[in-house]
Amino acid sequence: MADIKQPTLISRRTTQLSPWVGVDVVTVRRTDISSSTDEVYHGIQQPDYVNVLAMTRSGQFPIVRQYRPVVGAWTLELPGGLRDSDEAPSLTARRELTEETGLHTLELVPISDTFADTGRLTNRLFGFFALVEGNILPEPGFTVEFIRGEVLRRYALDSRLDLPCNIAMLYLAGIHRDVRAICVQCGFSTPPWMI
Numbered sequence: 164m165a166d167i168k169q170p171t172l173i174s175r176r177t178t179q180l181s182p183w184v185g186v187d188v189v190t191v192r193r194t195d196i197s198s199s200t201d202e203v204y205h206g207i208q209q210p211d212y213v214n215v216l217a218m219t220r221s222g223q224f225p226i227v228r229q230y231r232p233v234v235g236a237w238t239l240e241l242p243g244g245l246r247d248s249d250e251a252p253s254l255t256a257r258r259e260l261t262e263e264t265g266l267h268t269l270e271l272v273p274i275s276d277t278f279a280d281t282g283r284l285t286n287r288l289f290g291f292f293a294l295v296e297g298n299i300l301p302e303p304g305f306t307v308e309f310i311r312g313e314v315l316r317r318y319a320l321d322s323r324l325d326l327p328c329n330i331a332m333l334y335l336a337g338i339h340r341d342v343r344a345i346c347v348q349c350g351f352s353t354p355p356w357m358i
Contacts, residue, residue: 312355
């Protein structure tokens with residue numbers, strides 16, 4: 164592979180729009196192309212995302228329906244939310260799961276730690292699998308229902324799950340050794356959403 168030159172950072176300015184969103188203006192000098200040029204890029208700063216694929220011992224999965232004003236639609240999503248500044252992602256996962264669904268976490272397995280979108284967003288995306296128990300007690304403005312694994316898989320296949328990161332979580336959790344072991348302990352030879 165040819166030696167690729169790293170662009171030089173000229174400046175980075177952030178304009179804070181609200182406690183949750185800032186806009187970065189990043190200027191870099193590109194020397195990795197035929198002529199050296201300065202280019203301006205824009206990015207959105209926001210808190211990290213945390214999503215949880217939660218399952219009961221009987222193989223039921225809580226799915227959250229909520230209204231998302233920015234896209235003007237009701238969405239179906241896995242439980243999750245925004246990480247508070249320096250809060251550990253695992254604490255955010257437990258907190259958001261309980262806040263949105265009323266369920267309590269028995270076991271928590273980290274699944275992913277990636278950038279949310281390297282083209283425009285500066286935040287990270289953390290994904291977890293959780294074994295949960297309890298009764299559904301949704302946060303105001305949310306509805307939560309339990310669905311079976313085959314329904315969850317169908318929702319992913321026909322795009323009823325509205326976030327690509329939720330769909331990716333199904334695959335990542337399905338191949339994760341610790342998640343597969345929890346599923347076996349619950350009586351499933353294969354993760355129920357993979358069958």
